[in-house]
Amino acid sequence: MARSRTDTPLATYQAKRDFTATDEPAEGGEAQPHAPAFVIQKHAARRLHYDFRLELDGVLVSWAVPKGPSLDPAQKRMAVHVEDHPLSYAGFEGTIPHGHYGAGEVIVWDRGTWEPVGDPRKGLAAGKLAFQLHGQKLEGLWELIKIAKGGERQEPWLLFKKRDAFARPHADYDVVSALPDSVTHPSPSPLAKRRTTKAKASPTLPAPGATKARLPARLSPQLATLATGVPEGAARDWIFEIKFDGYRIMARVEDGKACLLTRGGHDWSAKLPRLVAELERLGIDNAWLDGEIVVLDDQGTPDFNALQNALDRERADAVVMFLFDVPFFGGFDLRQVPLSGRRRLLKQLMDARASQRLRFSADFEADADSVLQSACRMNLEGVIAKRADSPYVSRRSDTWLKLKCTQRQEFVVCGYTLRSDSPTRIGSLMLGVHAKNGDLVSVGGVGTGWNDREARDLRRQLAALNSARAPFAGGAAKAGRRRPGGTRHWVKPRLVAEVRFAAWTPDGQIRHASFVALRDDKPASEIVHEEPHDIAPASRAKTMKTSSKKAASTVGGVTVSHGDRVIDASSGRTKLDLVRYYESVAEHMLPHLKGRPCALVRGPQGVGGQIFFQKHAEKVNIAGVRQLDPALWPGHPSMLEVGTREALLNAAQFNVIEFHTSNATSTHFDRPNRMIFDLDPGEGTPWAHVQEGAALMRAMLAELNLVAWLKTSGGKGLHVVVPLRMHYDNDTVKAFSRAIVQHLAKVIPSKFVAKSGPSNRVGKIFADYLRNGVGATTVAAYSARARPGMGVSMPVDWADLDSLRSGAHWTIATAREHLSFQSEDPWAGYWTTRQPLGEAMKRLGFKK
Numbered sequence: 093m094a095r096s097r098t099d100t101p102l103a104t105y106q107a108k109r110d111f112t113a114t115d116e117p118a119e120g121g122e123a124q125p126h127a128p129a130f131v132i133q134k135h136a137a138r139r140l141h142y143d144f145r146l147e148l149d150g151v152l153v154s155w156a157v158p159k160g161p162s163l164d165p166a167q168k169r170m171a172v173h174v175e176d177h178p179l180s181y182a183g184f185e186g187t188i189p190h191g192h193y194g195a196g197e198v199i200v201w202d203r204g205t206w207e208p209v210g211d212p213r214k215g216l217a218a219g220k221l222a223f224q225l226h227g228q229k230l231e232g233l234w235e236l237i238k239i240a241k242g243g244e245r246q247e248p249w250l251l252f253k254k255r256d257a258f259a260r261p262h263a264d265y266d267v268v269s270a271l272p273d274s275v276t277h278p279s280p281s282p283l284a285k286r287r288t289t290k291a292k293a294s295p296t297l298p299a300p301g302a303t304k305a306r307l308p309a310r311l312s313p314q315l316a317t318l319a320t321g322v323p324e325g326a327a328r329d330w331i332f333e334i335k336f337d338g339y340r341i342m343a344r345v346e347d348g349k350a351c352l353l354t355r356g357g358h359d360w361s362a363k364l365p366r367l368v369a370e371l372e373r374l375g376i377d378n379a380w381l382d383g384e385i386v387v388l389d390d391q392g393t394p395d396f397n398a399l400q401n402a403l404d405r406e407r408a409d410a411v412v413m414f415l416f417d418v419p420f421f422g423g424f425d426l427r428q429v430p431l432s433g434r435r436r437l438l439k440q441l442m443d444a445r446a447s448q449r450l451r452f453s454a455d456f457e458a459d460a461d462s463v464l465q466s467a468c469r470m471n472l473e474g475v476i477a478k479r480a481d482s483p484y485v486s487r488r489s490d491t492w493l494k495l496k497c498t499q500r501q502e503f504v505v506c507g508y509t510l511r512s513d514s515p516t517r518i519g520s521l522m523l524g525v526h527a528k529n530g531d532l533v534s535v536g537g538v539g540t541g542w543n544d545r546e547a548r549d550l551r552r553q554l555a556a557l558n559s560a561r562a563p564f565a566g567g568a569a570k571a572g573r574r575r576p577g578g579t580r581h582w583v584k585p586r587l588v589a590e591v592r593f594a595a596w597t598p599d600g601q602i603r604h605a606s607f608v609a610l611r612d613d614k615p616a617s618e619i620v621h622e623e624p625h626d627i628a629p630a631s632r633a634k635t636m637k638t639s640s641k642k643a644a645s646t647v648g649g650v651t652v653s654h655g656d657r658v659i660d661a662s663s664g665r666t667k668l669d670l671v672r673y674y675e676s677v678a679e680h681m682l683p684h685l686k687g688r689p690c691a692l693v694r695g696p697q698g699v700g701g702q703i704f705f706q707k708h709a710e711k712v713n714i715a716g717v718r719q720l721d722p723a724l725w726p727g728h729p730s731m732l733e734v735g736t737r738e739a740l741l742n743a744a745q746f747n748v749i750e751f752h753t754s755n756a757t758s759t760h761f762d763r764p765n766r767m768i769f770d771l772d773p774g775e776g777t778p779w780a781h782v783q784e785g786a787a788l789m790r791a792m793l794a795e796l797n798l799v800a801w802l803k804t805s806g807g808k809g810l811h812v813v814v815p816l817r818m819h820y821d822n823d824t825v826k827a828f829s830r831a832i833v834q835h836l837a838k839v840i841p842s843k844f845v846a847k848s849g850p851s852n853r854v855g856k857i858f859a860d861y862l863r864n865g866v867g868a869t870t871v872a873a874y875s876a877r878a879r880p881g882m883g884v885s886m887p888v889d890w891a892d893l894d895s896l897r898s899g900a901h902w903t904i905a906t907a908r909e910h911l912s913f914q915s916e917d918p919w920a921g922y923w924t925t926r927q928p929l930g931e932a933m934k935r936l937g938f939k940k
Contacts, residue, residue, distance in 0.1 A: 101151045104175040108193045115186050121179025123147065127205035130225060131182040132161070134274075137196035142268075144171060144251060146206055146223070151176040153216070157251055160201075161230060164262035165253045171236060173247035185276060199274040202229040204448070209233070218916060222254070228275045228448050229267060232258030232392045256392025257334070260454060270443045301433075301483075305425035307346055307378045312486035313355055314382070314417070316476055318624045319493040329481070331431065331455045332463040335474040335494060336414055337394040338386035339613050343371055343413070345379045354613040364408050370449045374441065381438075382417035382484075383453065393472060396590075400609050415442065416453035419484040427484040434484070468497035468664055498592060498664040499602075501622045502611055504532060505587040506563050507580050508554050517547035518554070521589060521607070522580060524564060525621045531565035535600060535621070538591050541607030550610075557583040588616050594661040596621075604661060648675040650741040659698030659749070662880035665904060667698075670876060671744045673904040678737045680911060681874035683923070685740070687757045689720060689731035691869045692743060693750035695878045703878055707731060707869070715742045724761040725867060733758055749878040752869035756822065763818040764825050765926070768870050769833070770860035771809045774845075774853030783893055785843055785857040786810045790890065792836055796932035801922045805899040806877035806885040809857075811870065817926040822866035824940055828929060829861035831938045873919075876904050886910070889918035 100106075102119060111118045123129075128147035135143050135156075142160040145152035155171035162169060182203065188195045204227030208215065215221035219238030225231055233254035240248050253259050260267075340355045350371035351361045361368050364385070371381075386394040387402050387410045402410050418438045419427045426434050435455070442452040456463050464475045474496035482491035507522035520539035524532045542550065561567075563585045588611045594604035600621070645655045645668055655668030674681070691707040708729035709719040716739030719730040734740055734751060743751070755764035769789055773782050786802060789812050793800045801813045816825070830846070836859060837846035845853045848860065863870045877883045883900025884907040902910055933940070 101149075101176050102178055105177055108175070110192060114188050114192055116184055116188065117178055117180040119178045119180070121182065123150065123179065124205060127207060127226075129179075129182055130204060130206040130227065131200060132202040132227075132230070133184070134160075134199045134201040134272075135194065135196060136198075137188075137194050142201060143174075143198075145177060145182065146212075147179060147182075148212055148216075150179065152179060152181055155236070155249060155251065160268040161234075161251060161253070162262050163230075163253050163258065163260040163265060163267050165255050165259050167262050168250045168252040171249040171251040173238075173249055183276075185274065200276050201271075201273075202227045202275055204228060204230075219249070226448070229271050230258075231448070232256045257388060257394075258392060258451075264454075265443070301428035301430070302424045302426050303428070304423060305420070307344070307380070307420055307423075310357065311342060311344070311380050311419065313340055313342055314485050314492055315488035316478075316492035316494040317488055317490050318622045319477075319490070319495060329479060331435070331478045331480050333416055333453050333455050333476045333478070334467060334472055335476050335496070336384040336386050336453075337396045337473045338384045338399055341383055341385050341413060343379075343381040343383065343415075345371060345374075345376045345381070348372060348375075348377060356613055356615060358613070363403055364411060366409055367411060367413055367449055370447050374445055374447070374450070376441070377422060378420070379418060379422065380420040381415050382419060383413050383415040385411050385413045387411055396609055412449050412451060414451045414453040417484060430481045430483070431478055432480040464495050464497070468669075473497060473500065499595060500590065500592045500608070502588050502590050502614055502619050503535060503602075504563075504585045504616045504619050505554065505583065505589050505610075506532065506534070506585055507582040508550070509580055510551070511547070516551055517544070518542065518550040521550070522582075523589065523591065523602070523605075524585065525619055526617070527565075527620075532563055532585055533566070533600070534564050536602045536605065538589070538593075538602075538605035538607050540605075541592070546607075553587065553610075554581070554583050557586055559584050585616050588612070588614055588619060647671045648678075648737060648741050650738070650745055652745050657698070659695065660880060660882050661698075661700065663882060663903070663905065665882050667744075667747070670749065670882070670904060671741060673876065673908065674740050674744045675737070676908045677874045677911065678740055681740065681751075681872065682735065682737065684873040685733075685751060685753060686735040687759065688733065689724070689754040689756070689758055689761065689869075690734045690872070691752040692732065692734075692748045693752065693878055694747045695749045696747045699749075699878050699880055699882065707867070714739065714746045714748075716740075717743060720758050724758065728867075731758075749876055749882075751872045751875045753872045754867070754869050755825070755864060760818050762821055764820075764822055764864070765816050765818045767814040767816055767825055767829050768863045769812040769814075769829065770805065770863050770870065771812065772853070772858045772860050773809055774856050774858065775850060776855045777853075777857060779898055781843065782809055782857060782899070783896065785859070786812060786893060788840060788843065789836065789859060792832065796832075796935050798927055798929075798932050799921075799925060801887065801919050802890055802893065803873055803885055803887045803919075804883070804896065804901055806871060806875065806883035807879055807899050809899045810896075811885070812859075813922070815922055815925045815927060817928045820929060820940075822864070825929070826861065826864040826866075827940075828933060828936075828938055829864045831936055833859045833861045835936060874907070887917075887919045892918075 106118060109116060124147065130147065131145050131152070133143040135141055139158065142157045143154055144157050145154045154174050154177050156174050157169050157171045159169050183200070185199050187197055204225060206226070207224040209222035209224065212221060221236040223234055225234055233256050234251065235254055236249050236251050238247060238249045341360065342353045344351050344353060350368050351359055352364055352367060353359055385399065387398040389395040389398060399411065402408055415438060418434050421437060439452050442450065467475050474494060477493040477495060479491040503523035503525060505521050506524045509519040511517045511519040520537050522537045523535050525535055527533050559582045562582045590608040590611050591602070592606045592608055593602040597603055645652045650671070652668055652671050655666060655671070657667045658664060659667050659670060691705060694704040694706060695701055709732055716736050718733040718735060720733055722728070722730045725731060734743055755766045755768060756762065757765060771782060771785050771789065790800050793814060798814050803811045803813065805811055833844070834846045837844040843857060845856045845858050848858055848862065852858070862868060871877065871885050873885055873887050875885050877885070877900070881900055882904045884902045884904060886902045886907060888896065
């Protein structure tokens, strides 16, 4: 990558050093072939500091961090931007001689690769650089922010960890103190030393209960019970961990050699050679370690489909193992040692040796409800609650509890249908579970959740298991309205599918199901209906989510009643999630709401329930929501304005999900200051065509000398917004927008239509100009949508159009994190742009 510079990139670096006296490299080094490198060098100069370096454009862009990095997002560390270094400097360790620049010892404290979030050059120029680290000590999302205006002799920045699965409170773990050594010549850990000295042969065990024992050849894992909550009691009684979306794995180490075994006893060592090597580098003589393997997505969240792809396609380098228990260690059986003691030993083991692929599964000090809600907001599967004083038992127990964000479990695949348009692809699966007497009973079906490749693979695997009759004890279930359509093909009940669903019906069927993946770590014979247990008397149970009756929460000074009520079954989002979302984006959203008439979309029953669209004040009395002068729109009741944070949050508390605004302001309602085109795709229109349609609309407007801004709709399409000078009335602007759409439909009939109605736009885009009529409204920027998934209407840069996955690219769960990475408002120029329409009308031949 070539850097645009007027001077030599390393001129400053080379001018500061005498290379006849120091071993530091003057130049050289090769770029990483797959991903750019990062390195952190611990530098004991006049003052100890850590040099943080990122490979970019053929050099190492560098910062000096006096206190070193912290895994705690609250610990923002000063980072002084210094001169670029050569790539070869990434491997430098040694002593810089006394009297020379930077004199002192240098070691390579951490190294690995990094991935920028967005364009790193723009980020550097703007003073806001976000990135992922994949190092031996540091992982996950990080950010560098410049805290001065520029022109300083040394630019001050801040380096800090973003919140993800790798973040840890500084009070619990200081990575600089815990891992002080070089990653190229690490000091042996205390556990490793025990193998080479005649010191005490066994570790100092954490508590009574450990007994001398030979390492068993097999060990079944302890399993958790699905529950509605945990008993009341002191916080110290329970340990809360993330429920990982992966495969349960037991690691057995004997004489320093490791193997990896699934819950069903299958040896996966050959699938995961890097993990085996990492385990053997821990320096353990013998042990059983309990954990879960996952693949983390860009947000640091476990992604089960990515894990399956990694295993199926032999890309196991991305697999990470989180360890949470150690039932055997160093010649001792620890199963009767309390869990808190076993975990202390495991944490000491993991802290003593840095590992890129082996992680300690952290626990969280908070009440169960808070931990679960946090996990659900992060799109995690749920939480595992474990009694701190519990022994390790190789069975399902109520001392380990599963608290889930959404309904999700395994089912036996009993049959399938094929797609009507493709007999090589699965259309739906018929599912079953084993009753208490062992009979296999039908629970309904699933017809979504797989991609094209998975649909073909499922068809191939199931065809090999074809059976002449249904495997259910009662025979084939009647088709019914809710049953999968098409000819049903029955199979031998061998395969297990994990499925996400909304709820169980009273007659034992699953609703709104979505396929997650096939599982080969659990036998079909073990699959039963997982019923959540209330493991304490009703008077003492602290119930979770929809079963709870908690006190109202307060967000931004607004009391939120029934905050735990699920308002979107597809994602598990609650009313409290929605109010918190609006509180988090209020500063971005209010400029789009202030001074405009606003219509409210209320959903008292949530997404999928009855929706009320309210434009006027006759039935609305929400604190902070302003009633506008009825003279603005003669003959109509007063319109509404949501112009403050208080109004926004109170409206959300009042079950408002969407906010729609007028194109005109409350002071000049007769003359709009914007024109909107809602690109609405018809049935069968590929998303790529919608993206192309937006680009074509922008080009068309540019030909008319009009600049436009882009935002997602939060639903199926995109919005193209043109700011205007307040000169023409609503009718004229609407007529001109219609003329633009008609022109597009005429010159590009394969993409656009000028008539509304589903039948008119099959496979095409209707650029909805009707949003420009008097009193018409469009969903506001940053508003959530009352649709499954709760997408968000998000302003975006035209440069990011190609990267959008849908009109609901962001949801209330992901939008705020996206905004935290923005170095600048993509609509910054919108607010000062006021465009006349006279010239554009002439160019199009439009007459008022």
